[in-house]
Amino acid sequence: MKKNLAPDEVWAPDACTLPTVERPLRVAEFDALFAGTVRAVRRPARERLLLELAFSPDNAARAAELAARESGCCSFFTFVLTIAGGGLALEVVVPPEHVEVLDALAERAGRPA
Numbered sequence: 001m002k003k004n005l006a007p008d009e010v011w012a013p014d015a016c017t018l019p020t021v022e023r024p025l026r027v028a029e030f031d032a033l034f035a036g037t038v039r040a041v042r043r044p045a046r047e048r049l050l051l052e053l054a055f056s057p058d059n060a061a062r063a064a065e066l067a068a069r070e071s072g073c074c075s076f077f078t079f080v081l082t083i084a085g086g087g088l089a090l091e092v093v094v095p096p097e098h099v100e101v102l103d104a105l106a107e108r109a110g111r112p113a
Contacts, residue, residue: 053088
């Protein structure tokens with residue numbers, strides 16, 4: 001598995017099929033989503049990350065679209081977007097062998113904007 005948690009570098013496991021040249025762009029898309037929408041980051045389990053997002057139809061659409069594209073190249077991710085009671089949450093689950101990727105995602109999501 002390849003992993004790099006340096007703030008300005010790209011990390012991706014061998015299972016990722018996204019072309020290497022596109023990976024920095026995808027990381028930037030996640031960073032933009034996180035910077036503009038994440039209100040809280042929780043880790044209820046080692047393989048599970050829960051991101052509470054600022055509620056809006058645009059934020060829901062951005063999160064859903066990005067999750068769908070990421071699932072297309074990194075099929076080990078499970079994303080669940082929940083809209084309920086005026087709240088918006090994105091749950092990310094990985095199998096145990098990809099916990100380091102989830103760790104990196106959680107670190108990026110928890111950075112101050």
